[in-house]
Amino acid sequence: MKKNKNIILIKKPENKLTPNCFSLVEEKLNLPRAGELLIKVKLLSIDAANRAWIQGATYRSAVSAGTVMPAYGIGEVISSNSNRFAEGDLVIGELNWAEYATKPDKFLTKVNKTTDLIDLLTYAGIAGLTAYHGLMDISKIRENDTILISTAAGSVGMFACQIAKLTGCKVLGLSGSADKCEWVESKLGIDKCLNYKDPTLTKNLKEVCPNGFDVYFDNVGGSLLEKILYLMKMKGRVTCCGAISQYDVGSLTPPRNIPGIIITRRLKLEGFIVTDFYNKKNKALKILSNWHRSGALKVFIDKYSGLESAPEALINLLSGKNSGKTIVEL
Amino acid sequence: MKKNKNIILIKKPENKLTPNCFSLVEEKLNLPRAGELLIKVKLLSIDAANRAWIQGATYRSAVSAGTVMPAYGIGEVISSNSNRFAEGDLVIGELNWAEYATKPDKFLTKVNKTTDLIDLLTYAGIAGLTAYHGLMDISKIRENDTILISTAAGSVGMFACQIAKLTGCKVLGLSGSADKCEWVESKLGIDKCLNYKDPTLTKNLKEVCPNGFDVYFDNVGGSLLEKILYLMKMKGRVTCCGAISQYDVGSLTPPRNIPGIIITRRLKLEGFIVTDFYNKKNKALKILSNWHRSGALKVFIDKYSGLESAPEALINLLSGKNSGKTIVEL
Known part of the structure; x- marks a missing residue:
C-alpha cells in the first residue's frame, strides 16, 4: 500500500513556533471515501493565518496537536470518489502539509489548467x-x-x-x-x-x-x-x-x-x-487581472522547495524574513 | 471686594478619585475682561467625562492640579463685558465648580428663560x-x-x-x-x-x-x-x-x-x-421633545444641593451610585 508523507503538528508552542513543534511522518495513504478526493499536493500557500489556526479558533476551528497541518494550496486529483471532479483535475482549497491530501469535494474549487498557478496564490487569490x-x-x-x-x-x-x-x-x-x-x-x-x-x-x-x-x-x-x-x-x-x-x-x-x-x-x-466579499469577487478579479496584465500590479514570491521546508517557511514568515508571497513547491 | 467660593482640584488621584483631591477655597471674584462674562452658577452637570478630564487630555485639554474644577452647567450673567450677552441672561456651557465663573463669551449659549433648565441638562442636552x-x-x-x-x-x-x-x-x-x-x-x-x-x-x-x-x-x-x-x-x-x-x-x-x-x-x-452631529442637532431635539411631551421619553435625575456636594456627586457617579442624571443645584 502506498505511503504518504505528512507533517504533523506534534505540540502547540507556548511562545514562538519552532521546528520541533512539527514532525514528518510516513503514514498509509487514505483512499477517498464517498464525496472525497485524493489530491497530490503541488503548491502550498504559507500564511500568517496558519499560525493563528494553531493558536486557537479563528474563522476556522483550531488545529489540534497530533493532526496534520492544514494549508491552502493547489493539487492534482489522483483519485476521485466525487461526481464533481475527475482524475487529472487541478483543484484549489484547503489541503495539508503532505504529499497527498484526502479531502471532501465541497471545499475545493476546480482550476482552469491554462491559468498560471502562482497567480491563483497571489494577486488572483x-x-x-x-x-x-x-x-x-x-x-x-x-x-x-x-x-x-x-x-x-x-x-x-x-x-x-x-x-x-x-x-x-x-x-x-x-x-x-x-x-x-x-x-x-x-x-x-x-x-x-x-x-x-x-x-x-x-x-x-x-x-x-x-x-x-x-x-x-x-x-x-x-x-x-x-x-x-x-x-x-x-x-x-x-x-x-x-x-x-x-x-x-x-x-x-x-x-x-x-x-x-x-x-x-x-x-x-x-x-x-x-x-465576506464573495459576491464582489469576479469584479475584483477582473480589475486585478487588468492591472497585472498591464504590468501595474507586480507579483513577488518567496519560494521554498519540498514538503520538508514548510515549517521553516512558516517560521521565517512569522519572524518577518519573507519579501513577497511565501509558497512551498512540492 | 466680593469673594467667590471655588472647588479646586488640589491633586490628581493615583487611583480612585477621593474627596481629599478637592479643596473649597474662597478667592476674590474675577471681574470679566473684554469678551468675558461673570456668571452666577445655578446648575452643574456631573459627568463621568469630568473624571476623564482629570486623567488627561481627551476632546478637551486635561484639568491641571491647582485649578478650579470645570463642569458643564447653567448660570445667570451677573456682569457682562460682551456685546452678545446682557446682565440677567441665562447661559449654558462650560462653567466651574464655583459660586461664580468668569468665562469668555464664545463658548457659551444663551438659554431661553421659558425653558425648563433640567431639560437642558437631560433629554434636550x-x-x-x-x-x-x-x-x-x-x-x-x-x-x-x-x-x-x-x-x-x-x-x-x-x-x-x-x-x-x-x-x-x-x-x-x-x-x-x-x-x-x-x-x-x-x-x-x-x-x-x-x-x-x-x-x-x-x-x-x-x-x-x-x-x-x-x-x-x-x-x-x-x-x-x-x-x-x-x-x-x-x-x-x-x-x-x-x-x-x-x-x-x-x-x-x-x-x-x-x-x-x-x-x-x-x-x-x-x-x-x-x-460631531451639531448639524443634525435641531432635528434630533425636535424628535426628543416630541417624545418627552408625549410621555414616552422620561427624565430621571439624581440631584445634589449646594456647591460643596459636587465632589461627592462625582465620586458617587463614578462608583455607580446614581440612577438618572446627576445634577448639583447651587
Whole structure:
C-alpha cells in the first residue's frame, strides 16, 4: 500500500513556533471515501493565518496537536470518489502539509489548467483579493487619502501597497528592516516605507505625514496598532485584516488606548475576511487581472522547495524574513 | 471686594478619585475682561467625562492640579463685558465648580428663560443628544435589532434605553446592582437589565439573547467590553461612547481580544462625541421633545444641593451610585 508523507503538528508552542513543534511522518495513504478526493499536493500557500489556526479558533476551528497541518494550496486529483471532479483535475482549497491530501469535494474549487498557478496564490487569490476588498470595501480608500500599510512586504501588504498607489493615495508602508523597507520602496513604488522596529517610529511617521493617516490597513495588531492609533486623523478608518504580532507569542499585548482613542479621535475600526466579499469577487478579479496584465500590479514570491521546508517557511514568515508571497513547491 | 467660593482640584488621584483631591477655597471674584462674562452658577452637570478630564487630555485639554474644577452647567450673567450677552441672561456651557465663573463669551449659549433648565441638562442636552446621535448616526439602529446598553441607569444610558425601545429594538441593559437593574427595567421599560458584576454575566446574557447582539452601546470599555465583544453577532456594531471603567483607575485594562475578535467576527467599532452631529442637532431635539411631551421619553435625575456636594456627586457617579442624571443645584 502506498505511503504518504505528512507533517504533523506534534505540540502547540507556548511562545514562538519552532521546528520541533512539527514532525514528518510516513503514514498509509487514505483512499477517498464517498464525496472525497485524493489530491497530490503541488503548491502550498504559507500564511500568517496558519499560525493563528494553531493558536486557537479563528474563522476556522483550531488545529489540534497530533493532526496534520492544514494549508491552502493547489493539487492534482489522483483519485476521485466525487461526481464533481475527475482524475487529472487541478483543484484549489484547503489541503495539508503532505504529499497527498484526502479531502471532501465541497471545499475545493476546480482550476482552469491554462491559468498560471502562482497567480491563483497571489494577486488572483486570497492575498490579492484580501488587499483589494480590504481597501475598496472596508477602508473605502479614495484618491489623495493618506494610507499606512503594515507588513508592507508581506503577501497581502505588497498588493495593498500597489492597489492604494494605483487608486491615487499617498502610501506609507511599514516593514521590519532597512533592507525590506528599501525592497518595498523600490519594488512596490510607494511613497515611503519605514522600519516599525525603529524606536523613533512615531517621530519618523510624523515627519513624513505630519497630518496623520486617513486609513491604517493593519495586519499586525498589538503595540504597533496602539502607536498608530495616536497618529490617525480625526475620523480615521482602521481596517483590521490581521494581527501577526499576536499569533506567535505566549501573552497578548492589546492596544491599551482602546476604546479611549477611538472616542476622542472618532475612529472606526472594522474587521473582515476575504470570503465576506464573495459576491464582489469576479469584479475584483477582473480589475486585478487588468492591472497585472498591464504590468501595474507586480507579483513577488518567496519560494521554498519540498514538503520538508514548510515549517521553516512558516517560521521565517512569522519572524518577518519573507519579501513577497511565501509558497512551498512540492 | 466680593469673594467667590471655588472647588479646586488640589491633586490628581493615583487611583480612585477621593474627596481629599478637592479643596473649597474662597478667592476674590474675577471681574470679566473684554469678551468675558461673570456668571452666577445655578446648575452643574456631573459627568463621568469630568473624571476623564482629570486623567488627561481627551476632546478637551486635561484639568491641571491647582485649578478650579470645570463642569458643564447653567448660570445667570451677573456682569457682562460682551456685546452678545446682557446682565440677567441665562447661559449654558462650560462653567466651574464655583459660586461664580468668569468665562469668555464664545463658548457659551444663551438659554431661553421659558425653558425648563433640567431639560437642558437631560433629554434636550448633552445626555439626550449623545444617546440619540450615538444610536441613530453611529449604531444606525433599526427596528428589531438586539441592542445591549451599558451604564443603563446613567445619564446617557437611560436615554439610550428608551430611544432604542421607541425605535422597536429588543433592548438589554447592564447596571451594577440588582436594585439598579430593577430600577432600569421598571422605569425605562426595557426588555431586561442584568448586573454586569455578576460572575455569570456571559451565561446570563446568552440565556436572554442566545444569538448575540447586533449593537453594543458602550459607555464602559475595559474588561466588560472584552466580554461583550465575544457576544456580538457577526458584523455587529459597537458604538464607543465612553469608557467609565478606565477613568477612575491607576492602570488600564484594555480588551485583550482586540483586534482578533474584530476580524474573526467582522465587527465595527466606532467612536463619536455629541458635537460631531451639531448639524443634525435641531432635528434630533425636535424628535426628543416630541417624545418627552408625549410621555414616552422620561427624565430621571439624581440631584445634589449646594456647591460643596459636587465632589461627592462625582465620586458617587463614578462608583455607580446614581440612577438618572446627576445634577448639583447651587
